[in-house]
Amino acid sequence: MNNPWPGLSQQASLLAGVVYLGLALYPLFTRGRRHEPRSPWLRGATAVLLLLVGVTFMTIMEGDLDETWSLFEHLLTPLAVLVDWVAVGRNQADARWWHPLTWVVFPLAYLLYFLAASVSLYGGFLDPDDSDFIVTVLVFLVAVVATGYLLYGIAKLKGAIAPQSHPVQGYPVYQPHGYRR
Template structure:
């Protein structure tokens, strides 16, 4: 399992490194920050998996948001290696880790998806307060559209979180350690 977790970390770190080569302000995008969190967390998970599945569930839910919101938000394409790693490969690996590799998903609680909203909400506060303007589709100046899109993203994030809880509790397939 150690090699697997280090592979997930390497995928995330490579995506961030390649994005940093492409963009001066790579650290202002949720995609890069989420991948950076995955890289750091999965190095730690390679050493020791905590009893609670909360961290892996939270990382998986935010990576699902990164993957599912990227193309509809019209912020790019998947032709660049960094984009493919950050928006498809790493989210897929994190989801596979959650569904197939980890052993403690049954410990998820119904309220965990609500707590997984904290990090994206903190990012949103920073995004608006610092006027980051990273995403054309999320322009706070267009308040009606902005609020509608935020509602959609919130719904997507909560649906992903609750689906992960349900899948974790009902999981029947598990790869050997």
């Protein structure tokens, strides 16, 4: 592997690292008043992107996880981000119905980079010179939006069935920060 950075997998893993470092440091930025941002948008966009990476690598590309870097990049990181969305974050139920439509921003940004930099990866299934290129891109966009709505549904279900927290003396009950409708 000469230069790994043109690949979506590497860029997505780097983005996930930056996002989760920011989430880990977030309480410091708010002096402990908040443990995570009010909006789950960035967390959802990151989850959709990493699921795109993992699922595409494992299915369309018939990827091999024998190398440690590949295992982390294509399986463990996407799974960690998915587990974070489903079980760790506390504000996912605040996702708005239109968030999944905007979570395509990272894959679209990569697509623009892919086209501008003439990246030649992916074994020909994503070839701008192929007559099916536009169809392939549209299918991926629909899949990303569908994945986003699946995550949105999981978040709403989690919010609906989450038990109410009982206050510990001196600490307030956690109440999700909903948007005014």
